[in-house]
Amino acid sequence: MAVVTVPTHSKRIEGEGDVADFLRPYGIRYERWPLEDRCNPDASNDEILAAYAPEIEKLKVEGGYVTADVINVTPETPGLDAMIEKFNKEHIHTEDEVRFIVKGRGLFHIHPQNGDEVFSIEMNAGDWISVPAGTKHWFDFCHERTIRAIRLFQDKAGWTPHYVEAGVHEAYLPVCWGPSFISPTTPRVNPAVTL
Numbered sequence: 001m002a003v004v005t006v007p008t009h010s011k012r013i014e015g016e017g018d019v020a021d022f023l024r025p026y027g028i029r030y031e032r033w034p035l036e037d038r039c040n041p042d043a044s045n046d047e048i049l050a051a052y053a054p055e056i057e058k059l060k061v062e063g064g065y066v067t068a069d070v071i072n073v074t075p076e077t078p079g080l081d082a083m084i085e086k087f088n089k090e091h092i093h094t095e096d097e098v099r100f101i102v103k104g105r106g107l108f109h110i111h112p113q114n115g116d117e118v119f120s121i122e123m124n125a126g127d128w129i130s131v132p133a134g135t136k137h138w139f140d141f142c143h144e145r146t147i148r149a150i151r152l153f154q155d156k157a158g159w160t161p162h163y164v165e166a167g168v169h170e171a172y173l174p175v176c177w178g179p180s181f182i183s184p185t186t187p188r189v190n191p192a193v194t195l
């Protein structure tokens with residue numbers, strides 16, 4: 001189940017309805033999808049895409065998405081550090097970021113356009129999210145560095161990150177790095193969050 005945190009207010013929101021209600025004004029859609037009773041999270045990519053075909057096809061019709069795939073990331077994934085570096089800095093995309101977490105977890109930070117405080121969304125297995133194109137955000141892996149997710153694309157080229165100049169990501173510590181995380185000498189500082 002997703003957890004929303006507003007670090008500067010030490011605010012924490014949980015529960016499908018409350019999380020969806022919080023995210024809706026920002027144009028972000030959130031849903032829970034069936035998990036274990038639908039598909040083994042360790043099934044093949046094709047089996048996972050087949051298991052969620054009803055949801056995927058519905059989204060393709062609604063959102064103009066043309067393709068779906070499954071991304072598998074573990075600590076052993078080649079080039080993982082480069083992948084992390086690519087997405088943990090504030091950026092936008094020219095298309096929606098649509099993800100369903102099959103296994104593992106990760107952390108979005110959202111920087112609202114309307115001046116509201118930055119907030120994070122910890123995405124866990126069974127969570128589906130659609131972050132609209134143009135939303136300033138960044139993404140961190142949690143300390144397990146493991147995530148398996150279905151991705152939907154309108155155009156894969158549109159998912160290239162466009163970095164925000166003077167991005168604010170450095171001021172926010174990923175809350176899911178866990179108690180064993182040792183802050184670097186130039187830390188992301190977030191005193192409102194206790195690890």
Ligand SMILES: [Fe+2]
Pocket residue numbers: 087091092093097137138139161
């Ligand atoms: Fe992104």
